[in-house]
Amino acid sequence: MAAITNDPEMERLGANASAHHALQYWSSLSSAARFDSHAFDSLWDDWSTPPPTDSFGQTWRSLLIASEGTIPDFSFMTLIREKSESMFYMDEEECCGGMLIVPRAQFYFIEIARCKEKYYGKTFRRILSIFELISFKNTLLTYLTNPSTPSVTINETISTIDELYPLPHKLSIARSGIGRVLRKLSTINNAAKELLERWRHGVELGNLAANIEVNCKIREAAVYGIKRIMLSLNSSTTTSKFENLVDTLDCTGKSVEEITSTFLKKGVVYHPQPIFTPSEIMELQKMSKSAFNDLISEQLKPRGLSLNAEFDFNEVRHRPGNRLDNRYKIDPTIVLENEEIIKIINSIFGESDAGKVKLLYSGIVHSFPKKEGADNAPQVWHRDGPSLVNGVENRTHCLNLFIPLINVNENNGSTEFVPTTHQDAQFEKLAPEIIKSNELDEFYLHPTAVKPSCEAGGWLAFDIRTMHRGGCNFSDSNRDVMYLTFAWDWFVDVHMFNSSSLIPTSTTITHQCLVGGLINLIGEDVEWSAMEGVGHPHYTLKFEDLLMECLGEEEERGRENVKGCRRFLGLEEREREAFVMGVLRCLKGEEGRRVKIENLRSNRQKREKLQKSSTDSSNFTSITEDYSDIQCLYSTLNTLLSPSLLSFGFTLDPHCSGFLIMLSLMKRVDVKNRDCLEEAFTSWWNGSEDNSRFFFSKKHENKGFENVDTLIVVFSSLGSGLVRPEWGGTLKQLSVFDAESRYKVLHVLDPAYSWFNQDPSCKWKGGEYYENEIKKRIYDTSVERVIFLGDSMGGAGALRFCHLANYTLSFTPQIDLVGYAAVKSPDSDDSDSGYESDDTNIVHKWSPTSDPKTVISYHTSCNARGHGDVVWNSSTDIANLIATDEGRVKLGLGGLGFPVSEAIEFGAGAAIPALVLRHYDLSNNVLVTDQFEESTLKAMMMSAEKFERGIEVKAHFWGDAKSCEEELGLGKFDIGVASDCIYYPDAHGLLLESAEMCVKKGGFLIVGYSLHGNCPEAETLGFFEKARGGGNWKVGVELAIEHEVQKAAEWSSVKGRGNVSIKVLERV
Structure with a gap:
């Protein structure tokens, strides 16, 4: 063997390729081995010095001649050739580096032995078939490019394929590309067309047999076919066994009472045919288009927003799955004047002395066609709102009415529903299984779900509690569906729309005037403008947004903070700087750190008394625990900075709005100390009691390095608002913290949530900073092995610095961060942040x-x-x-x-x-x-x-x-x-x-x-x-x-x- 190391992935691929060629020689080599036992035994005993070629039979002799007669060392990857019987030669200089080097004949017989001993399973055989199908694909391609190829030749090749692969695995068909070539060839050759059709049916039936639950379309087709066969045989059991849910929900020809009864039982009904006239449908389509265009020209463009931007207003918002929900300038009059619809809606709600039915919302959901790079997955399963009283079956209090403005079908993404889930008991029973199955296959339609199609002008109504999701639009045009939400007049929605409005009220205009005056006092900040859209949005410089939010929540509190801003802006520049330095001393000083750590420790001790903490048994603290610590840190900030806040009149409220506004204002006006402020507050959200970015686990506090041979470096993830030590549960289970263990654990935290891009000076030099600090601690410990461990952002950090470790274990690392604002800096362009990899x-x-x-x-x-x-x-x-x-x-x-x-x-x-x-x-x-x-x-x-x-x-x-x-x-x-x-x-x-x-x-x-x-x-x-x-x-x-x-x-x-x-x- 040549002294060259191997790349495992290349080794696997090469081994598969070699085995493929070995199988082509299977029968002749097996025969040769039986007749030339002396040669086989000689090679088996000593691969390095083969017997003279004269003692070999013809097959063996040809094999040795192909490797220059002396079985020199060559890269096995060169075994991939168009014709396995052709001569092979490669000198040493041509040999690729980084691969396992193996004598050609030796590799053949190793692979033959493996195959003979059934070493390879289904996966290998499938991979092997890919190689052969690729070869057949290339042959078929030559027929396509050469129109003069005789039909007999094409038919013979197709017959050979059919004989060898009567039912290939669908992955073999897809990955080899032979299916696409057969599809093209089928337009000129019937044999190709028939083979493709047999494969298609075979794959579908194979899928159905392998997993009846996952392959929903095939299952539905098979059920439908079986049902038709059974009906034709006058089977009396078919209807009860194969009840068609979609048919059950179809309201065509049913009375209002029947529709109401079905709705109350199933939570969803629909009418697939139009109930509006063609002219009414056209009017609704025109209104939809006009409202969409006005939304863009009147509201989005003036705000510098495009359809691709992330925005959420009361009148328009992005919905998951490349959808836009527009309520701006939507006129529902035509629908409300349809007596048939209104009669059904009123019947579903029923009569009540408690109130009347009202129109809560009306809008149009535009589902855009698939675009390159755009999200086009189905929505997640969800309810639009909960029951009013959990666990109690009560009549609907709110429902959605859908009016498709184009024909809605499977291709452009009809909505999927799970009937009966408007009842909490059914929802709790079915939801976990449905959600779990869709984690495995997001396109899977559960057997209890339905996906009704509906023509333009038809309608569909469902209880907001009914579990549903929008489908993918695979068509080339928008799928526009109008919706009207009806509810009792006493019902207040807090789930579907609760964002700020595009159109300001008189109160909002007053608030804007108050804040606008402050902005005029500050003037334009070029450096601040450059910072927009980059860095983690932890601490905004947009104090005006915070003020508007505060004014909207509680006007009196907001006005107090406006006054505080005016007093602060009234200071001379040197007075502002002195004030900012005082705040920094308070935060970064020993007293501030001491108070923070004491309060965190006290908060955790109180929490542990009330409930068992998950810290010792879990890898990550719970959201509840994180939020509790965050609230403690906010409260501590309020206390520490209360003299500064009160000196200007900023509020000391539980929401810390006064503190946040003051921080934002300080950063906006004090450019010189902006980075210091950013760093001071970044470090504040460090949930470790060491208050450091690097520290050894407290579990090893009394342990030196004498008996330690392995250092485990744990990188922090995003968490729920603050960084803290992680992976404690797993490390404890592995006895890492035992007194006699030979491990030491180093925690590496990034409180800036910058994916380890930001250093403590708030510059974009985190790569160099973290690498040097990690190196320093690795060398200080003088260990034999270093293991990196991380999840999510921590996983990305572990991979980023993996060249410093012997082993790296990274869970769900975030590695595709191109364009993500949190990992950009105002002083770097897209191509280089000082550290790329x-x-x-x-x-x-x-x-x-x-x-x-x-x-x-x-x-x-x-x-x-x-x-x-x-x-x-x-x-x-x-x-x-x-x-x-x-x-x-x-x-x-x-x-x-x-x-x-x-x-x-x-x-x-x-x-x-x-x-x-x-x-x-x-x-x-x-x-x-x-x-x-x-x-x-x-x-x-x-x-x-x-x-x-x-x-x-x-x-x-x-x-x-x-x-x-x-x-x-x-x-x-x-x-x-x-x-x-x-x-x-x-x-x-x-x-x-x-x-x-x-x-x-x-x-x-x-x-x-x-x-x-x-x-x-x-x-x-x-x-x-x-x-x-x-x-x-x-x-x-x-x-x-x-x-x-x-x-x-x-x-x-x-x-x-x-x-x-x-x-x-x-x-x-």
Whole structure:
């Protein structure tokens, strides 16, 4: 076996491909094995040295010839060929890296043995069939592109497919793509059409047999077909056994009394045919279109809102599933004047002395057609409102009437209902099962549910308590449905619409005038405008919105806070700053922290007395517990800041509205201290009693690190408003907290909810900050293993820094955050927030100290620890010197004419010196090299791609003469750079060999290094003794640069570790 590691996913795919080809040879190889037992036994005993080919039968001989007769090592992925019997050759240099390398013949017989011993199950056989069906698909494609192909040839191929795959699995059909090709071919060939039809019916019946509950459409079709067959045989049991719920709810031809009776029993009825005249339907359609256009032009556009924006007003709101619920300028007169409808509505409600039936709402739901990237899933199952009295079966108090304005059917998404669920007992019985089944398959229609179709102008009525959901619109046009909500006149809805209105009342206008005067006092803030739409919406600068909300909730309280704002704005600028600094001292001071921690601890102790806390047995605190702690923190803030609030007249109410308005106003007007305020209040919502972003579990408080060999790092999730330690339940069950355990637990919290983007200075440098802090604690513990654990945002954090761990366990990580405002910063664009990553590398920014406005982007590897994953001081020091004329003179390069012709960097890693040489055009061509490590090379290539020309990346093993001669170039480089490359004494000679072959006489090799402690100083400096002793180099300039810390290892407390020595060798 070649010494190359394997990628498990590639290994799996390659193994499947190999097995596919092995099966093609199955019969001939089995026969050969029986007749050539000597050859088989020889190979089985020793795969490395095969017997002479003369002793083999023809089949075996062909196999060995295909692998050059000596069974050399080749990548098994090359087994995927169009014709398995064709010759195979691949030299070592063509062999792909990062894969398991296996002798071809050996792999064949391993796979044959596996198949023979039934090692593979259904999943493998399905994957195997995909490979073969792909082959057949490609053959059929040639027939499509060649119209002259004889029908006999096509029919023979289809007959072969039918014989081998009379009923392939639906996944094999879909993933191989053969179904699509057969569909195209069926237009010109009947055999293809018949095969496709047989497969379709077979798949549907197979689905039904496999799982009768999930495949609802097939089940309905089968039930319908069986019902028709049974009826034709005059079966008397069919009707009772296969009752059609949809037919039961159909009101066609029924009296008002019958309709009412069905509604009260089932909670839903419908009339599929129109009850409005064609002209009335047309009027309703015109009204719908006009109202929709007016909504956009009169209300949304003036507010800068598009249909794709998230908004929620009393007159219009987004509904899940790409829907818009519009009540703006909707006229229900035509419906209300329909006597038949009104008679049915009144009958359903019945007579009562308690009140009359009223129209509560009317509107139109526009369900938009599917668009690329748009949400088009069905709605979740829901009720529009609860019962008035739980557990009691009472007559309807509120119902919805739907009037489709176009034909509504399965294609454009008719609404689904679960009859009888308007009764609480039925709802509680059926809801859990229905919801659970839809978690597995969101398109699944439960057997107890119905999905009635209805023509334009028909109607459907349902109790608001009836469980239902809107379907997906798979058509090319809008599905517009008018609705009218009727209720008793004493009923007040608090569930369907409770947002602010688009159209202000006189009171609202008064409030807007009050707040508008304050905005005029502040004036426009350019920096504030830039912050809109970015960052987590924790602490808004829109104090005017908070004031409007406060005025709307309780006008007297709101007016007091308006006065408080006026008094605050009346201060001089220096007085405001002094006030803000006082607030910051109060929050960030020791006394503030002490009060916060004491109150949190007291609150939790009180809670535990009343009910058993879930903290010890659960991984996450409950919402109730979180809200209790949040209320405690708000109350503590009110108490701490009460002197400041009262000094201006802001209210001390339980909602903390006075405090929130004051905070928003301070941030709006005090730009200089805005970040400090943001950070102070961000840190406040840290629910840990350590009040820190990093702390070791209290369970290990009395435990040192002597007996610890594993560090578990737990990242915080979003929680319910504050961050706190997580995963305690699971870790306790695993005995992690036991006194004798060899574990230590480190909690990493992000109270800013920024997905670890924001650092404590409120800058968007969280990636670097968290990475350095985690590194520091990992190195402090000196453990053998590091495990990262996280869920949701914590899962994203665990993945983000997984290159620091040995193992990472991430649950439901949020990894697709493009466009999400919470992970954007006002000082970064979409392409770079200072820290980006893909699967293998991270991009950073660096600027020379002499030219801070110049930004050089470079990538580092995530997967190659010690080879391109960090940037050491020597690399940036060399880059800084190269970047200036003065620095180049210090290096002794003043005699070179810049730009030089060629430059090379050995063991480049992040390659900052090479990037500087190219960026400042100091070399016409720059070659960046490092050992062959896929992710390191990929990172260097991504760094080089930013330049249009003059920079190239190549893999190079030091001392490889062939590589130097054929790929790098002998004696052509004016400058060579080797930064932190000499800490491994065994490689000194190899590095010098490469440098001697590449650097021209009179050229220079710049060698930078720090003494990291991983190699004795004398052995490190032995590199220069070896260079002198070889007679090809003389040591010229020697520089020493002091640093307080080694930037790539800030955790190190050893003095002098960050210092850099640079020696320049001249080639003689």
